[in-house]
Amino acid sequence: MATETETAFIKIPTPPLAGRVYGQYKLPMSFLHQLERKFGRFTFPYLLPVLLASQVLVYLFQISGQVTILDLYLDGRFILQGQELYRLVTFMVAPMTSSPLWFLIGLSVTWLIGNALQNEWGEFRFSFFLFVGWAGTVLVSLLAPGILVTNIYIYSSLTLAFAKLYPNFQFLLFFIIPVKVKYLAYLTWAFYLLLILVDPSERLLILAGAVLPYGLFFGKDLLMNIQGRRRSSAFRKQAHVSQSKPFHVCSKCGITDLENPDLEFRYLPGDVCICETCLKEDSAE
Numbered sequence: 583m584a585t586e587t588e589t590a591f592i593k594i595p596t597p598p599l600a601g602r603v604y605g606q607y608k609l610p611m612s613f614l615h616q617l618e619r620k621f622g623r624f625t626f627p628y629l630l631p632v633l634l635a636s637q638v639l640v641y642l643f644q645i646s647g648q649v650t651i652l653d654l655y656l657d658g659r660f661i662l663q664g665q666e667l668y669r670l671v672t673f674m675v676a677p678m679t680s681s682p683l684w685f686l687i688g689l690s691v692t693w694l695i696g697n698a699l700q701n702e703w704g705e706f707r708f709s710f711f712l713f714v715g716w717a718g719t720v721l722v723s724l725l726a727p728g729i730l731v732t733n734i735y736i737y738s739s740l741t742l743a744f745a746k747l748y749p750n751f752q753f754l755l756f757f758i759i760p761v762k763v764k765y766l767a768y769l770t771w772a773f774y775l776l777l778i779l780v781d782p783s784e785r786l787l788i789l790a791g792a793v794l795p796y797g798l799f800f801g802k803d804l805l806m807n808i809q810g811r812r813r814s815s816a817f818r819k820q821a822h823v824s825q826s827k828p829f830h831v832c833s834k835c836g837i838t839d840l841e842n843p844d845l846e847f848r849y850l851p852g853d854v855c856i857c858e859t860c861l862k863e864d865s866a867e
Contacts, residue, residue, distance in 0.1 A: 613798075614707060614710070614799070617706075617710065618704075618706050618707065621706070622706045624706075625705045625706045625709050626705070626709050627705050629705075629708070629709050629712065630693070630696040630697065630700060630708070633674060633675060634689055634692060634693060634696075636675035637675045637676075637677055637689065638689070639675075640654065640672070640675050640676060640677060641677045641685055644677065644680065645680065645682075651676055651677070651680075652730065654669065654672040654673060654675075654676040655669065655672075655673050655676060655730040655731060655732055656669045656670065656673035656719070656720065656723045656730070656731035656732075657669060657723065657727070657728070657729070657730055657731070658723035658724045658725070658726065658727035658728070658729070658731075659727040659728055661720075661723065661724060661727075662724060662727055670720060673731060673732060673733055674716065674733050674736070675733075676732065676733060678732065678733070678734055691741075691753070692737060692740065695740050695741055695744040696708070696740055698744060698747075698748070699711070699740060699743055699744060699747070702747060707799075711739075711740075711743065711795050711798075711799060712736065712740075712795075714794055714795040714798055715735070715736035715739055715790070715791045715792070715794065715795045716736060718789075718790030718791060718794045718795070719731055719733075719735070719736060719787060719790050719791045721790060722786040722787050722790045722791075725786070726783070726786065729783055729787075731787060733791075734791075735787055735788055735790075735791030735792040736791045736792070738770060738791075738792055739791065739792040739793075739795050739796050741763070741766065741767065741770065742767050742770060742771070742792065742796050743795075743796060743799065743800070744763060745763040745764050745766065745767035746767070746796075746800055746803075748763065749762065749763065749764035749767075750762050750763075750764065751763045753766070774788050774792065774793075828840045828841075830847040830855055830857075831855055832847065832855060832856055832857035832860055833854050833855050833856055834856055834857070834860040834864075835857065835859070835860050837857055837859075845857055845858055845859070846858040848861055
């Protein structure tokens with residue numbers, strides 16, 4: 583069984599059993615539970631193998647010159663005109679590279695990540711996660727027709743979800759450098775933020791294809807983390823303030839237990855605090 587610290591790149595480890603608890607990431611969400619109870623029978627048990635096998639088929643057609651990859655991307659203009667409706671499906675299986683090496687690497691990593699998520703969530707939730715990204719991307723293409731839309735943000739959302747569940751899982755970057763997947767997720771989020779700031783045309787696609795499904799599955803946990811950190815910060819500040827106030831203050835010389843933690847203090851009748859040094863001086867007199 584694969585663990586979070588196992589290093590893998592092309593090798594596909596056996597994912598953890600479904601239903602295992604990873605801290606707060608088991609996703610016992612009432613909304614998803616309700617959906618699964620009502621629509622759990624409407625699922626695609628072989629969704630991941632079908633998507634990846636279709637990508638292989640399309641890639642073979644592409645390198646043989648029988649298919650032009652741009653004809654497979656989603657374009658809202660044709661959909662609104664009732665033409666080329668096949669793009670609603672083909673953009674999900676259009677390869678993002680023509681390099682055989684990178685295509686195989688991407689295929690293997692997608693299989694690893696998707697298989698792990700499907701075993702963690704179950705078939706319905708995994709299918710629903712992809713469906714939300716697909717539906718959001720299609721909606722954006724209809725609202726902004728003329729933009730060629732790919733599947734990059736939908737599949738990258740799987741990587742972000744995987745990094746949330748297994749942050750310490752390691753990939754071999756360039757087959758040499760071990761990198762934890764959480765750091766790859768940080769870079770992905772930073773890249774998304776940059777695109778949102780500099781490229782308005784990508785803004786809605788990122789929000790619909792990646793942020794929407796991710797937020798639906800992990801938004802509650804993120805809010806709980808933020809609230810927990812705020813409570814911890816407030817508690818530390820309160821504890822710091824409490825520690826900054828002296829508990830003992832000598833009524834004669836004014837020294838405190840903060841200034842000299844090793845000094846002993848005594849209390850005389852009338853709740854008068856006096857330090858050990860002043861007490862000895864008074865006794866000597």
